[in-house]
Amino acid sequence: MLSNKLQRIPPYILAKVTMETKAARARGEDIIDYGMGNPDLPTPQHIVNKLVEAVAKPQNHRYSVSRGIFKLRAAICGWYQRRFNVTLDPDTEAIATIGAKEGISHFMLALLNPGDTVIVPTPCYPIHAYSVVLAEGNVISLPLPPGEDPFQQIEATCRTSWPKPKAVIVSYPQNPTGAVVELSFFERLVELAKRENFLIVHDHAYAELCFDGYKSPSLLQVPGAKEVGVEFYSLSKTYNMPGWRVGFMVGNAEAVAMLARIKSYLDYGMFAPIQIAAIAALNDNQACVADIVNTYKSRRDVLVDGLNKLGWEAAKPQGTMFLWARLPEKYRHMASVDFAMQLLREAKVSVAPGAGFGEGGEGYVRFALIENEARTRQALRGIKKMFGTGL
Numbered sequence: 001m002l003s004n005k006l007q008r009i010p011p012y013i014l015a016k017v018t019m020e021t022k023a024a025r026a027r028g029e030d031i032i033d034y035g036m037g038n039p040d041l042p043t044p045q046h047i048v049n050k051l052v053e054a055v056a057k058p059q060n061h062r063y064s065v066s067r068g069i070f071k072l073r074a075a076i077c078g079w080y081q082r083r084f085n086v087t088l089d090p091d092t093e094a095i096a097t098i099g100a101k102e103g104i105s106h107f108m109l110a111l112l113n114p115g116d117t118v119i120v121p122t123p124c125y126p127i128h129a130y131s132v133v134l135a136e137g138n139v140i141s142l143p144l145p146p147g148e149d150p151f152q153q154i155e156a157t158c159r160t161s162w163p164k165p166k167a168v169i170v171s172y173p174q175n176p177t178g179a180v181v182e183l184s185f186f187e188r189l190v191e192l193a194k195r196e197n198f199l200i201v202h203d204h205a206y207a208e209l210c211f212d213g214y215k216s217p218s219l220l221q222v223p224g225a226k227e228v229g230v231e232f233y234s235l236s237k238t239y240n241m242p243g244w245r246v247g248f249m250v251g252n253a254e255a256v257a258m259l260a261r262i263k264s265y266l267d268y269g270m271f272a273p274i275q276i277a278a279i280a281a282l283n284d285n286q287a288c289v290a291d292i293v294n295t296y297k298s299r300r301d302v303l304v305d306g307l308n309k310l311g312w313e314a315a316k317p318q319g320t321m322f323l324w325a326r327l328p329e330k331y332r333h334m335a336s337v338d339f340a341m342q343l344l345r346e347a348k349v350s351v352a353p354g355a356g357f358g359e360g361g362e363g364y365v366r367f368a369l370i371e372n373e374a375r376t377r378q379a380l381r382g383i384k385k386m387f388g389t390g391l
Contacts, residue, residue, distance in 0.1 A: 008133045017340050021350040032379040033350045034367040037175065037321060041240045041295065044288040050280040054273035064269035067260045068096025068248070072275045075282040076233075076248050083207075084218040092253040093226065095260055096278075098270055100205050100234040100247035101127050103259065104169075106266065107230070107249065108135040110258040111167060111199070119157055119168040119198075121150065122360030125175045128203065129358060132169075140165060143360045150181065151188045158196045168193070171203035173216055173319025176357050176366040180210070180319045183217040186225065193228040199255065200229035205247075206320045208238040208289055211297045214318040220251055230255045237321060238289055239281045246270065246278045296321050299369040299376060306380040310387060323367040324354075328387070336362055347382035 017035055024031050042048075054060050067073070073090035080086045088094050097103030104127055112118070114136040120129045121144045132139050142157055144150050154168060170189070172181045186202075193200050202219040210216050219231050230251035236242040249259060269275070300316055303323055307314045314325045326332075331339050336353035343349050343365075352368070354361030371379065 005134050005136060009130055016337060017344065017350060017353060020341065020344055024344065024348075029348060031344065031348050031350050032371055032375050032382070034369070034371060034379075035350045035352050036370075037237075037368040038370060039237060039240045039242050039321070040370045040372075041292065043240045043244070044281075046284055046288075047239060047241070047277050047281045051273050051277035054276040057273075060272040060276070062272070064272045064275065066263040066267050066269045068094075068269060069272065069275050072096050072279050073248075075279040076250065079282045080218070080220070080250060084221050086218060086220045088220075088250050089253070093256055094248060094250045095256050095263075096270065096275065097232070097247040097249060097259075097263075098267065099236065099245040100203060100232045102245070103232055103247050103249050104128070104201070104203065105131040105134065106262050107201070107255070107259045108132055108137065110262040111135070111255070112137040115163075116166040117161065117163055119154060119161075119165045120358075121153075121170065121174075122358035123176055123354060123364070124169075124358055124360075125171060125203065126357065128169045128171065137166075141358060141360070144179075145360075146177070146179070150179075151185055151192075154189065155192055158192065158198070164196060165198045167199040167201055169201045169203065171205070173206040173210065173317070175206065175320055176322055176352070176354070176361065176364075177324040178317025178320045178322055180214060180216065180317075183221060186217060186219045186222045190219075190222045190225050190228055194224070198228075199252070200225075202229060202231045204231050205234040206237060207233060209293060209296060209321055210319045211293070211300065211316070212318055216319060226251050226253070228252070235278055235281055238292070240292060241278075241281065244274055244278070246274060246281075296369050299371070299373060302373045302376045303367060303369065303380075306377065307383070310380065310384055312383070312387075321369045323369065324364055325367065326364050330387075332363065336365055340365055343383070343386065346386040347379070349379045349382055 073094045076094045077088040077090045108131040112135040116137045118132045119140045121142045129139050207216045234247040304316045312328045336355045340353040352366040354364030
């Protein structure tokens with residue numbers, strides 16, 4: 001009964017470890033869970049207060065609009081102006097989405113014809129590749145080993161592939177690797193997109209989760225980028241609002257209109273009080289964002305410093321809420337899923353196997369920084385016990 005599209009999607013690798021984690025906890029085991037990038041901190045109180053205030057008003061209980069209420073789109077554009085000095089038209093160059101994941105998926109349905117090709121670096125956030133598959137497109141999976149120039153790899157792939165790609169999906173800071181780029185990367189990519197006639201789709205979900213002085217640039221800061229690109233953003237990580245499902249796409253007006261058209265048939269938009277609370281998140285005091293970033297930085301430092309002391313070499317990422325770690329040398333003969341399962345059984349630590357992020361992820365695991373420092377020190381003791389005599 002499965003459609004051809006669903007048959008092209010393999011079982012979700014990450015689900016295996018998730019199920020085993022739940023089973024272990026059901027047995028009473030204390031599992032320290034770094035598996036899913038699901039923020040554990042509460043949404044800032046002023047955002048919650050605005051939601052409660054809006055929920056109390058009956059006029060907000062009616063259907064909303066799929067592209068987002070005007071005041072939210074205006075807040076999105078105002079945030080871009082303040083953060084990146086980028087001017088956007090809230091009527092034609094911004095659209096609210098029910099999280100970035102929904103937005104990317106529906107945008108691929110609007111953009112692609114069956115058989116169209118899209119370049120997607122690997123490893124990657126799974127929806128980047130599978131949104132293309134669900135839209136009956138073909139993924140050109142582009143391995144990007146650590147330390148290599150992503151632009152050179154994309155340019156070479158554009159030059160040699162046929163048919164030419166209709167789009168290139170990138171994401172920086174990148175989930176799962178934490179890789180970052182400078183504005184010069186986007187300057188070169190915009191020039192390439194104009195020359196090769198493809199659309200850039202930039203998932204900028206971790207724009208604000210940056211450390212050690214690094215500031216993530218926006219694709220749209222490049223002059224002319226709106227001619228060839230769109231950018232997605234999510235409030236999930238920046239404001240600890242994962243379950244609220246608030247995201248948006250900005251950029252190329254034709255692309256925004258395409259997404260608006262398909263969404264008009266698929267949804268009525270977010271619950272209006274959530275949109276009103278999202279306006280408060282974007283417009284009000286941003287001190288909460290600095291607090292959230294500092295929390296993730298502290299967790300990152302405890303985890304990475306602790307792993308290095310154990311002999312498990314790992315570098316501190318400059319962005320995202322993740323640590324991407326190559327398997328310790330002693331365990332590199334193992335598949336990432338098998339290593340993750342052993343870590344769960346013996347160290348009582350749950351991580352995401354790299355294979356769940358595409359073929360480029362094999363040999364790695366991803367830690368999501370969703371456990372506090374005390375729990376992380378407990379996890380390090382469990383890992384040390386598993387390693388025994390060392391690596």
